[in-house]
Amino acid sequence: MWQQILPGLRIKLFMTVVLGIIYPLAMTGLCRLLFPRQANGSLITQGDKVIGSEIIAQNFTKPEYFHPRPSVAGSGYDATASGGSNLGPTSAKLIRGTTKMDDKKNEVVDFDGISLRIVHYCVDNDVPYESSVPLDRFKTANGDLDDVKLIKAFNDEKAPLVFTPRAPIPADAVTASASGLDPHISPESAQLQSARVAKARGASLDQINRLVAQFTEPPELGILGEPRVNVLKLNLALDRELARR
Template structure:
């Protein structure tokens, strides 16, 4: 019996070492060499303190900040609770959520008479998407400009400055990283306290 069991145990140990130790270490090492920023979470630091990640949305609610997409991740933007609502387009719960978000967006952005961009009222698949569309950022620009005492054109120019193009020129849509643009607002146009 031991003669039959021995090859199975040796194979089990070898594959465990190969797929459970060697392969993960090789991939992690390669990632650290080729993509160190991304491999370490694309962390953003200010004054030696980590304040966020370029890959995970954060809640911004003040008038002087661009707001991210809504989050369905726990109580909001919890990386350990990532996920979508899984509500279908005909689900009354989703319809009610979107209607409430449209009302809230219009109240927070008076003077915007056009339709609210979809990404401001619908959560992403992960609930943690750090980007909004350029249209969503432009839609909020008047509120942000007014709250910061900026000319609207200056706020819109900032939106264009922080717009990332399609990946490889064809994938996705132009997008604005909410954390990056809000940090730039605080650095360039600090709020009076």
């Protein structure tokens, strides 16, 4: 029997050296030689500072920038904790959101939910909508929307808040991506955001739309995958070509 068993140990050690050390190290050397930029994460630098990776989403919240897809990686766009919501199609949490009590016993947003994302998307981008209760009732003292109040209104069993956009919202704009680091938005979502960006930058809608078109990547080889816009690259182009106001 030892005849069959000892080779098991020996082959394991042999494989560890050949496949576990030599193979990955050789590939590391070869990739660095042939594809140095990709092997190191397609990093973008400004001066001598790294400001992001071309293929990893980073958050943008200011009106003068295009915004990426929602992310639930860590506390959002955390590139050390990639992941999605893993909420299913009948999850109330996914659709209406949830709140929780924080350490100081204040009610805060636990999970924003798709309904709330739609409200923000419509308000931010001037998409017309109908609301069963005027949104003014959900504002804080300084005039911002109160997310906690809105989530509670969506979850109200008796008379839930019904909020309906008048224009269809692209699905990718209000759903969390799988990695939480999706660097792209759909061309339609980009076009819906153009007016906001143009206004915030004092630029013409045409200028913005031209840039969006320029940064819209078609499906690869004409058929593979979806047409898409890389948010970081587009925003950097905006900063290069148009002044921030």
